[in-house]
Amino acid sequence: MGQAYSVTEINLYIKNLFMRDRMLNHVYVKGEVSNCKYHTSGHIYFTLKDAQGQLACVMFAGQRRGLKFRLEEGQSVIALGSVNVYERDGKYQLYANEIVLDGQGILYEKYERLKRCLEEEGLFDPAHKKPVPSFPKRVGIVTAATGAAIQDIINISKRRNPYVQLILYPAQVQGEGAAQSVVKGIRALDRLGVDTIIVGRGGGSIEDLWAFNEEIVARAIYQCNTPVISAVGHETDVTIADFVSDLRAPTPSAAAELAVNDYQAFQSLLRDNRRKLTKELWQKLALYQNRCKEYKLRLFYASPSYQIKQKRQYLMEVEQKLQQKMNQKLQERRHRLELYIARLHGLSPLSKLSKGYALVAREDNKPVQSIRDVNKGELLTVSLLDGDMKARVEELDPKQRDVQHPKEESPGRT
Secondary structure (H helix, E strand, O other), rough: OOOOOOOHHHHHHHHHHHOOOOHHHHHEEEEEEEEEEOOOOOOOEEEOOOOOEEEEEEHHHHHHHHHHOOOOOOOEEEEEEEEEEOOOEEEEEEEEEEEEEEOOHHHHHHHHHHHHHHHHOOOOOOOOOOOOOOOOOOEEOOOOOOOOOHHHHHHHHHHHOOOOEEEEEOOOOOOOOHHHHHHHHHHHHHHHHHOOEEEEEEEOOOOHHHHOOOOOHHHHHOOOOOEOOOOOOOOOOOHHHHHHHOOEOOHHHHHHHOOOHHHHHHHHHHHHHHHHHHHHHHHHHHHHHHHHHHHHHHHHOOOHHHHHHHHHHHHHHHHHHHHHHHHHHHHHHHHHHHHHHHHHHHHHHHHOOOOOOOEEEEOOOEEOOOOHOOOOOOOEEEEEEEEEEEEEEEEEEEOOEEEEOOOOOOOOOO
16 A cells, blocks of 8 residues: 555645646636625635636735725626635635726726826826816816716706806717717817816716726826816716816716805805904994094193193182182281281370370470479470470479389370
8 A cells, every 4th residue: 555645735735736836826717706705804705606617715804905896796706816725624715816897807907007107107196286266157068968967067057056157068978989089078178268177977887987097088187277177977986087187076966066156155155254344344443433532532632722721720720729828828917917006006105195195205305204304494395196285394293102114114194
């Protein structure tokens, strides 16, 4: 009996045979999806089958980033990967790296190749993208004249702003010659001088939308002087035209909303701004009126006439106070003078004379204060209140009294 090998050794040997085969390491397999299961780990397990056989397949979670659709039962797909042996079960299976829907594989490769080429040239650079006018007057449309896309654009545009003029270039958007027709439409509307150009069509398969993946369409959009909005297919459809255009819309209806401003919203915005502006103007006006009143009041207080009036009022008050002070001083002086007058009146000889006293003077006009001051026969002058008279001393009759003569005494009586 010959040498016996373990199951593991046989499976490993077969695996090495598969790994040495260059064709099996990079192979495209076409078939219908069956038994598709999405594992919690992120791996996808499925089977590809045709009329005569089936092949177990797996796509690991790390490779799913390139899968652009959800794998489902009954789909006809083309899977790119390597065929190898799973040692534990002793079964061979396809380890898929990429999966595309059947019939689209070549187109997808062409699409990715052109996309990389144009991206390297800078046609997708955001720096080259032109802003779409906010308030267009004329909007050009490159699409089929009988498709649903143009009707959607017309309906949305009329609803948003019926005053915007829509100019349609009826282009062929599907089949042979479609790309050339779209290019002619873009260039014609660009020469016409519209404000914005919408390029697009309704949804369809990748083959139906292929005209918008052509290089000539991409370069025509890039070279267009007018801002271009790309509106091809549905939201999930992405074409080369979407990357080159100045703005991408998920649908033709959305393109109309992006290209045509909402007139009612604009009118509402104008009304709001008018109210806001009017309110702010009245507030400013009230503020400046208050300031003018304040400045006017300041000028009034600083004016020469007001200053003169104030100084005049101040002088009048000072004059009044001065008059009061003068009257007070005068009253005090008058009162003091009255006191002096009363005292002087009490000391006046005339006051004494009015009471019956008389002033007796010798011939030398010296007053007689004592009987010893005169001699018998001497002529004396006697002064009364209403005149003087002469008298001669006939007799001296001294009185024996102890009389003290003060230094200052009123004139004696006769």
